[in-house]
Amino acid sequence: MMTCSAGERTNGFNLNHEKRRQAMEDQVVSTQQHMPLSQDSLEKETTTLNLGPTHPATHGVFQNVLEMDGERVVSAEPTVGYIHRAFEKIAERRPFYQVTPLTDRLNYCSSPINNMGWHLTVEKLLGIETPKRVDYMRIIIMELARISDHLICNSVVGVDSGAYSGFLYVMQYRELIYEIYEEICGSRLTTNIGRVGGFERNFNDTVYQKLDRFLREYPDVLKEFENLFNRNRIFIDRTVGVGRITPERALNYGFTRPNLRATGVDYDVRVATPYSSYQDLEFSVPVGSTGDSYDRFLVRNEEMWQSLSMIRQALALMKKEPSDIYHAQVPKYYLPEKADVYTKMEALIWHFKIVMGETDIPPGEVYHSVEGANGELGFYLISDGGRAAYRLHFRRPCFIYYQAYPELIKNALLSDAVVCMSSLNLIAGEMDA
């Protein structure tokens, strides 16, 4: 670098021509020492850019080391694992009812779906049949979770492409959904809803009131949200053709749900292998055609309409069932209500047996998957008859489809890479388990 003494600096402008030339030459030489590039490669010079681990656009803790040629991405290398919490190992020491809080922390934008997925897996292992009313209650919770997840994801696509107002506008309805969770289970983000066999308590009146309010008000909000984006010239320019993938590549990369459906493949776990009485409902599976960020956005929006209709149907079906049933009659596995444990002997006995691990767990190997908010969320559970799982593996959808990211953003602009990332609905908690 050019160095000059204090005396010279005061006369900086009076440096004679020879001195200035010398200084410039020094600078060129030293730059070359720092970046050894061949003389003719100045035009092709690439820059390494760290997108993450704590970058506002990643919306979570993961890193992309991008090799940039100006504004264009030449290659990308994702690095994940910053918040790995060893859930699979921890689950090998925990009884089944203590695994639910771990599942909360996978995709924390839609924890109830993860909770239900886990309960359904254990019920499949134990062979528990749940009453229809429990199934419908679960559908309501899961579809609410799906709406809250999709509205976050879609509004964040808006934020990353420069439209903040949509995000703020729908956020109050996520708040309403969280209030409904709160009425049902007492918590908001990491919900830990339900138990093996059903729910810990029945829906109270406030739940129905808030659900009614949600079903009444949210369609208008969603309509307005769509008006803001769907035909918005700026939004279309920012998302159409960004992060495009063909159906063949998407399947090869293990894409599921909106990301796969945006390419035109109509795979839906709720239709293919119905669980929790989804077969009783009428709904359609929206698909896109081009597999780009815009199609992913539209598919998610349409999913929200479908979820709203599913909640309405499930509520109507629920009314036909006896209103005091909220869990299956399986005292051996269903943790009884705490008030009963203190006052009733039967409940106390079963509570003791379950907590001390004296109920029989059949050995077996079971895979169960639910339609998570961003992909097929699978639970591979191996039981050896012990109290905890012998091995539990989570099929975490975004861990699997995020590998496609370097391919999706190759030769794209940096700003498109950001939009593409948010339109994939990546959740760091799920990726790192």
Next chain:
Amino acid sequence: MALTNENITQRLTEKFGEDLSEVEEPYGLLTFSAPKLLNLKVLQFLYDDPELRFQFLTDLTAVHYPDRKGAELAVVYLLHNMRDNIRIRFKVYTDIREPDVFSATALFASANWMERETFDFFGVRFVGHPNLKRILNVDEMDYFPLRKEYPLEDQTRVDKDDDMFGRGTDKWFQP
């Protein structure tokens, strides 16, 4: 004609005969295993066969069975035929001292990270993987944490034991 577990078993037996073992259907999901040297052949056959068409790799993981001497690690593939909507589970067993298994990355792009994860936690070396390094744990780690010889809790503790979990204390870990 819809594909059933019987059809699949029949097709596989025709092709691989004696090499197919442990054919069972826990909870309706066809499960079978084959020698580890054949894993790519089996996967390729399942992928290419016009009837079977298992072209979607849903999940890939491993399980550690310390009691099975010479076949301690099981690599588990969960495959899905989306057209006929049927899943199968395919396992290969490998010796923990030579945990080399052929990589399926050429067939499924999604296998890349799943194999890295399996390597990271179980130490299964996938031969032919383009970039086999740790993914979730730190690079400096020198053990494979999901193996059963690493119990979750500090072994020096005496106030807790594994009996409550239906398994004897220190069954796999003799200090």
